Amino acid sequence: MEKKNEFKPYIPADKIVPEFTVTSIVIGIILAVVFGAANAYLGLIVGMTVSASIPAAVISMGIIRVILRKDSILENNLVQTIGSAGESVAAGAIFTLPALFIWAEEGKIAFPSMMTIFLVALFGGVLGICFMVPLRQALIVEEHGTLPFPEGTACAEVLLAGEEGGAKAGTVFAGLGIAAAYKFIADGFKLFPSEIGYAFKSYAGSQIGIQVLPALAGVGFICGPKISSYMLAGGTLSWFVLMPAIALFGADATIFPGTAPISELLAANGPSALWSNYIKYIGAGAVATGGMISLIKSFPLIVRTFKQAMSSMSKKRSNTTLVRTQQDLPMPILLVVLLVIVVAIWLIPAFPVSPLGSLIIVIFGFFFATVSSRMVGLIGSSNNPVSGMAIATLIIATLALKATGTTGTKGMVGAIAIGGIICVIAAIAEDTSQDLKTGFIVGATPKKQQIGELIGVIVSAAAIGGVLYLLNEAWSYGSKELPAAQATMMKMLVEGIMNAELPWGLILIGVFIAIVVEIIKVPVMPFAVGMYLPFSLSAGIMAGGAVRFLVEKIKGTDEEKKARTDKGVxxxxxxxxxxxxxxILLAGFAVAKLDVALKFSLPQVGSLIIFIALLGGLFALCMKAKPAKK
Structure with a gap:
């Protein structure tokens, strides 16, 4: 007998409506590729990605409900399930795999093959889903009402308010079109500079500036004023304290890892030369420490989470005649898939591990998948310490490979590949858990959602290699255009452990700055990422955060404020x-050597006016939003 009568999903378990259809699969695949590529580009620039679930659900409702004249909430749910997998695969891949491209550019290794990138993303994605399937009953069903799963619940609310789908989809498409035109005019036609700045000659080493791009304003609005201000604070410390101090005390000295006197670096390339030679190492130390601090702080919760999940799984019902809303992929199939992947990791040269090492990867992956999926249920995706998990795995993997004699470039490549798999596992596990929570509320079939996740992972894994190659060919990872903060930091860690090549003095400065920031109770990760990235980037994000601050502060009822914020998001x-x-399109143009730039461009003040107009438009759009009629 089914014991669970407390919660009634929107679509009852005994009602069959269209769900796993050609329409939902095709739209989901397209959105998985689109959001995967867009988030890869965003993450490599700003060091973070944004959830694709709600935009995917809204676009799906706009297409299925308005254009195709169909009415199926479960089809829309499957679209966002498949579509959001692209963003998660991208997040896991871009935080680790660009390290391989940087080593290749330095001549240390050959460029990674498309097959290697595909297998890292595929194995990580499939393992993340396989691990989440047996946890669904424990975390989603039995903990309903205890674990809020903020993003999954919010996505369900959007789907349940589906009658507004057309208008909401129009808002997403309007933002998409405006940003596409803006970016093409700024960085394609180069009608106005997308970054403006001024170096203070009387305060050598410092430079103020802002990148006037829509995505940065978008990230700032979604993250909110607090997170944006922490990033700006980190950038302020780097560009107005540390860099001027290096310029002042270094003067004509040559300090490792720089190869020329500091005064010459400043004269030749300006303050950005200090960032590329020194600050990125300090920032990397702070980012790594921030990840580890978040992991250590979460450790009691991690242990409790794992115990509760294992306890709940052991009590899982043996009843074989489950209703539609309780059907999962069969465990025998999942165990076969796990066994195949364990053997494949052992046999494939890209992963230089023994059979025991392959098994350890899977065990680590299961542990972090369990932790990740429960923690997003408690605190949401944005607070989940995935980077800390990846850093811990990377350090352990590098030490283990070195201890077993796998050293040099082979060991470094192996450590990054292993870290990449774990990173994708954690990212996909959290995405799958949020999607299954959405499905639980709306009455989806879990088995069909899990198959949808697998489709999204396979398609995204196949596409991410091309995206990574295209972006590297256009601008190179670790450059000003593509800082690739996390991947660069992971590369430094692996090199430091394997070859003792790192400027540990600079890294330790970052470590202790992060510790001080933690002591004064400021969130370390956004502050550390702000330290690492150019100040102009943090300033662009802060501009979006400032608009969100105004939208939330202006008088109105709670419903009005929520409507404004939702429209802005x-x-x-x-x-x-x-x-x-x-x-991505402009990267293709750069690789093909197609120059579309105009012969003239507006001065910097023109860029500032256009960006302010964009921010003003965002503010006006939010203020026009009205609460939905009940």
Whole structure:
């Protein structure tokens, strides 16, 4: 007998409606590729990705409900399930795999093959889903009402308010179109500079500036004023304290890893030379420490989480005649898939591990998948310490490979490949858990959602290699255009452990700055990422955060404020997707050597006026939003 009568999903278990259809699969695949590419571009620039679930659900409702004249909430749910997998695969891949490209550019290794990238993303994605399937009953069903799963619940609310789908989808598409046009005019035609700045000659080493791009404003609006201000604070410390101090005390000295006197570096390339030679190492130390601090702080919760999940799984019902809303992929199939992947990791040369090492990867992956999926249920995706998990795995993997004699470039490549798999596992596990929570509320069939996740992973894994190659060919990872903060930091860690090549003095400065920031109770990760990235980037994000601050502070009822914020989130999700897609397109133009730049461009003040107009438009759009009629 089914014991669970407390919660009634929107679509009852005994009702069959269209769900796993050709329409939902095709739209989901397209959105998985689009949001995966857009988030890869965004993450490599700003060091973070944004959830694709709600934009995917809204676009799906706009297409299925308005254009195709169909009415199926479960089809829309499957679209966002498949579509959001692209963003998660991208997040896991871009935080680790660009390290391989940087080593290849330095001549240390050959460029990674498309097959290697595909297998890292595929194995990580499939393992993340396989691990989440047996946890669904424990975390989603039995903990309903205890674990809020903020993003999954919010996505369900959007789907349940589906009658507004057309209008909401229009908001996303409007943002997408505006950002695409803006980006193409700024960085394609180069009608106005997308970054403006001024170096203070009387305060050597410092430089103020802002990148006037829609995606940055979008990230700032979605993250909110607090997170944006922490990033700006980190950038302020780097560009107005540390860099001027290096310029002042270094003067004509040559300090490792720089190869020329500091005064010459400043004269030749300006303050950015200090960032590339010194600050990125300090920032990397802070980012790594921030990840580890978040992991250590979460450790009691991690242990409790794992115990509760294992306990709940052991009590899982043996009843074989489950209703539609309780059907999962069969465990025998999942165990066969796990066994195949364990053997494949052992046999494939890209992963230089023994059979025991392959098994350890899977065990680590299961542990972090369990932790990740429960923690997003408690605190949401944005607070989940995935980077800390990846850093811990990377350090352990590098030490283990070195101890077993796998050293040099082979060991470094192996450590990054292993870290990449774990990173994708954690990212996909959290995405799958949020999607299954959405499905639980709306009454989806879990088995069909899990198959949808697998489809999204396979398609995204196949596409991510091409995206990574295209972006590297256009601008190179670790450059000003593509800082690739996390991947660069992971590369430094692996090199430091394997070869003792790192400027540990600079890294330890970053470590202790992060510790001080933690002591004064400021969130370390956004502050550390702000330290690592150019100040102009943090300033662009802060501009979006300032608009969110105004929208939330202006008088109105709670319903009115929520309507304003929701509209802004949808519009800025479109801004991020539009700029990401156009960025990929411009990368293709750069590789093909197609120059579309105009012969003239506006001065810097023109860029500032256009960006302020964009921010003003975002503010006006939010203020026009009205609460939905009940």
């Amino acid at each position: 949808l519009f800025t999700s479109g801004l991020i997707a539009g700029e990401g897609i156009t960025g």
